Amino acid sequence: MRTVLFDMFGVVAMDQSPSVRETMVDHSGHASSDFWSAYWAPRQDYDRGDLDGPAYWRAVGERLGSPFAPEQVERLIALDLESWSRVDEDSVALVRSLSDAGVPLGLLSNIPTELAARFEERHRRVLDLFPVLGLSCRIGHAKPEADAFHWCLERLGTSPEEVLFVDDNTANVAAARELGLHGHVFTSVPELRRVLKEGGLTAG
Incomplete structure (x- = not known):
């Protein structure tokens, strides 16, 4: 080698900040297990660049059965970035x-x-x-x-x-x-x- x-x-x-992860779940209004299942499902497409931030969070919301409002999407993008930074x-x-x-x-x-x-x-x-x-x-x-x-x-x-x-x-x-x-x-x-x-x- x-x-x-x-x-x-x-x-x-x-890895993701545990405290920010909790804030993301609270902001989403969904149960933790449901949120993280929906979060990871389209993540590969987001990582690959096939989706931008708003499109990714729309996909997450669709999987949860309740689309996020635009202000929620903006906040979730900011929290997500902070959690990995x-x-x-x-x-x-x-x-x-x-x-x-x-x-x-x-x-x-x-x-x-x-x-x-x-x-x-x-x-x-x-x-x-x-x-x-x-x-x-x-x-x-x-x-x-x-x-x-x-x-x-x-x-x-x-x-x-x-x-x-x-x-x-x-x-x-x-x-x-x-x-x-x-x-x-x-x-x-x-x-x-x-x-x-x-x-x-x-x-x-």
């Missing part, structure tokens, strides 16, 4: 150490257009650590689709067996392994450091 391809959320950035500074430090050591890096993230713009505004220092940025809304492919990985491999200029893919989602890691990449299910920075060391990749 000589290259590392990172996932964003749950690895470099944090935190980075993990320990992970960022690890990525920076790999970058400083000259390890080729890429990022492959399922991320909708509005959230990509938020990260470019708030966390450009993080995105700039990755010479290859595979943002699903920009490349038209989302994990675990094979084309998302192929897009990154082509721009990294490397073969699958030379890449370690790091993601907290087991389905995405399994998809990467099927394509010949090495895969690591992320659980913690110390564990990832151990895997990198075993693979001969230096991280200070």
